Every structure is written in structure tokens, then in C-alpha cells.
Amino acid sequence: MSLFSRMLGAAALAAVAVLSGCAGVNTTQSGSIGVNRTQYMSSMVPEAQLVQEAGQQYSQIIDEARKQKALDRDANLVARVNAITKRLVAQVGVFRPDAASWDWEVHVLSVDEVNAWCMPGGKMAVYTGLVNQIKPTDAELAAIMGHEMAHALREHARERVSQQMVTNIGLSVLAIATGSSAASDLGGQLSNVMFTLPNSRTHETEADRMGVELAARAGYDPRAAVTLWQKMGAAAGGKAPPEFMSTHPSAETRINELQQASAQVMPLYEAAIKK
Template sequence: MKTIWFLKRGSAIAAVTGAALLAGCAAVQTTDSGTVGVDRKQYMSSLVSEQALVQEAQKQYASIVSQAKAQGALDVDAKQTARVKAIAQRLIAQVGVFRPDAAQWNWEVHVLNSDEVNAWCMPGGKIAVYSGMIKQLKPTDDELAAVIGHEMAHALREHSREQVSQQMATDVGLSVLSALTGSSATSDLGGKLTEVMFTLPNSRTHETEADRMGVELAARAGYDPRAAVTLWQKMGSLSAGNAPPEFLSTHPSAATRTADLTKIAEQVMPLYQSAKK
């Protein structure tokens, strides 16, 4: 009986591995490398199309915006909102350097009235900046451009789709295993998008890519790329001796990050100087 159990277990593992590989084997080039040289190969599951994820993001974003409006928490400060949207529009005008199709995305930008120090950009260009970030950090326009550019880079690079793909591939394997064992496994695209956007941390690789691309977007838009360094220094000071703000809880900061941002900022300074002429 023990020999039979091991054979069944081995077959199950092989099936799980094979299914996961089939679900996530396609190499995708989401963006051009830009001046900062982001050129890592990404692997996306055939089960998670860009279009499907963008449609789900649109629905979730519309729900968030509708709820904020009902609560009187949407774009409360007109001057603050105008500032955020103006910075975002200058950054959006530069996205073609990484992916020309993104210039045609249905970009949206809103400020949510919340004490959280946070910002994000969903697939397809749905941006939210929390008022708590502006009130607590008191960022310059250059620093705010660094925040928004960083989040836009996550969307341009389709990091959410990459994470969802990894989860869906795992679920395919679990589904095969559940069929063998009699347990159950389900997959929910909307739930997974919510999870990767608002719960799960980004990987160090994703963060580095977003940092670098965000700095280049800012420089091309005429914002000082060195502000990314002072921004993260301000972030770090908020968490000194306390629990880190929400933005930092999923965006790990370290000395290596500051060093990398300093290096990249110098690399794109000619772009900034050219944009300022």
C-alpha cells in the first residue's frame, strides 16, 4: 500500500507541475526598456488576458470612486485635486517611451480623502492618490511626480497581471490535485486582482522596476528625478519607531533602494535638463 501511495503522490505532483507550467509558460514583452534599461522577461498565464484584467480593474475602480463620492471623500479639495491631475497628465504624456499603446488607455486620476499614506494605479491606468500622503508628507511637485510615476510604472509593466498569472497557474495545479484528492479549489479573477492590488506586497524586482521607470517618466515630464530619493527619505521618517504607513507596508524601503534611486536619477538627469529647456 505504501508503494501505491507514493506512486499516486508522484503522479499528482507531476500533474500539478505540468498544469502550472502550461498555465504560465508564455513570455511577454510588456514594455520597451527605456533609458533605465528595464528589460526583464515576464511570463504571463494564458488564463489571464490583459483585456480581462483591465475590464475587471475598470469595474473595481468605478466601484471605489462611486463609494468615495457617496461618502463625500472624492476629490474634496479642488486645488489639491487639480494639482495631482496636472502632475499625472504630464507623466501620462511620457508613457509612450515604454509602451506606445498606453497613450490610448482610458486614464483616470482621483484623490481619495483618507488619512492613509498611500497611492496606487490599477491595470489600464486607474490612479488614486490618498490625501493623507499629501498632508503628512507635504511633497513637492517633484516628489509627488515620483510617487505617481512609480505607481504608473506598475501598471505599464503589468505587475498585477504577472502576480495574478502566478496565482492562477498555482490554482490550475491545485485544481488538478483537488480532482485527484477529492478536495475543491476555485479561481476568481476579481478577487485575485483585489488581493494583489491591496493586500499582497510587490516583489523586490517589481519595486525596482517601478522605481526606475517612475524616475524616468518624471525626468521626461520635467520633474527633478532626484526627488525620488528625498521622497523615500520622508517615507522612512514617518515609520521611524512606529508601524510603517500603508504605502511602505507593500513598498519595502532600504539603503540599497536609496542607492539605486540616486544612481538612476543621475542617469536620467540629461532627460530632465532637456525637458526643462
């Protein structure tokens, strides 16, 4: 059999592996904002296993920050972040009831980078560079944290790891035909999607919309997501936005979408502040 024929056969096997290895799911309820895209998750990336791996990586990050005396140094900022997180977590059940019982945790890391993130299972961090450079109001900080929490609720990391894993199956099958080899591990894949690769436009849009609703339900003005992005654009000075907020369309497009989303959930915000 020729090399070309072997590669065609390998490609066919890879396609079968991809199709059989993923199942269509919807990790969250749609909420008022209407996020209901079907997602495809690989059976090779169980949710529980990814959450466990995330917890281990988070512990390592926190331990390292503690050793470097970069963990929760500003008591007032820590209290502020915790208060906002508590109000947002109280609203996660609207998207997925099981998330209310997640072991949510947040820390402030003294890092100059403009960044914040939320791992699978609810392990979060906010960098002081974000607060010092953007100077967000509480509502703007809620928009950031709600956005990051939405990534976890929607299991975007698991979805992206699934995509990488099934792609690696195809590459491995092709490697057999070409005589090369390839291997990967779940922990490395999670680290890659969490801290190296930018989020896709679809994931960013979903996180924007869900984050706006979480903030509104928690009693934070959802329009702050718009002013936040305007500050992000100003801070970037025409350069690319921070990695954790990366996206393909222009800032203007994103602002327009956030304006529409915030208007959609304004009744939720108005109801929340009347309670």
C-alpha cells in the same frame, strides 16, 4: 494506487500546467533606464479582461467614495494631482506606445492612509493621508505617481495574478488527489494583488526605475525620488514602510538604488526643462 503516488502524479500534472499556461513576454520597451526582464503571463489572464475587471472595481471604489463624500473634496489638490498626471501620461509612450491611448483617470480620495495606486489600464487614486503626512513637493508626488503608473505599464498586477492562477491550477490538481477542492476568480485575484499583497522586490525595483524616468522626462527633478523615500522613512518612524511602497531590502539600499537611477536620467530631466 497509493495516496503518495497520486500526489506525485498530480504534482507532475501541475508542473506541466504551469509551464504550458504561461508565455514569456516583455510588456514594455526598456527605456533609457534599461528595464528589460522577461515576464511570464498566463493565457488564463488576458490583458483586456483584467483591464475590464479593474475598471469595474475602480467604478465601485469611486462610487463608494462619492457616497461617503470622500471624493475630490479639495479642488486645489485635485487640480495639482491632475496636472502632474497629465505631464506623466504624456511620457508613457517611451515605454509602451499603446499606453498613450489608455483611458487614464485619477481621483483624490479622503482617506487617512498613506497610499496611492494605479490599476491595470491606468485608473489611479491618491489618498489625502499621503499628502497630509508626507507633504510631498510636486516632484516628489510625481515620483510616487510615476512609480504607480510604472506598475500598470509593466502589467505587474497581471503578472502576479498569472502566478497565482497557475499556482491554483497546481493546487486544484493536488486537491483531486487528496479529495479537497479549491476555486478562485479573476476579480478576487486582482483585488488581492492590488490591495492586500505587497509587491515583490523585483516589481518595486522596476517601478522605481521606470517612475524616475517618467518623472525626469516630464520635467520633474528625478532626485526627488530620493528625498521622497527619506520622508517615507522618517514618517514610518522605524516601522515598516507604507504597504504600497513595501519592499524587502533596507531603506538605505533603496535610496542608494534611486540615487543611481536618478543620476542616470538627469540628462533627460535637463533636456525637458530646456524645452
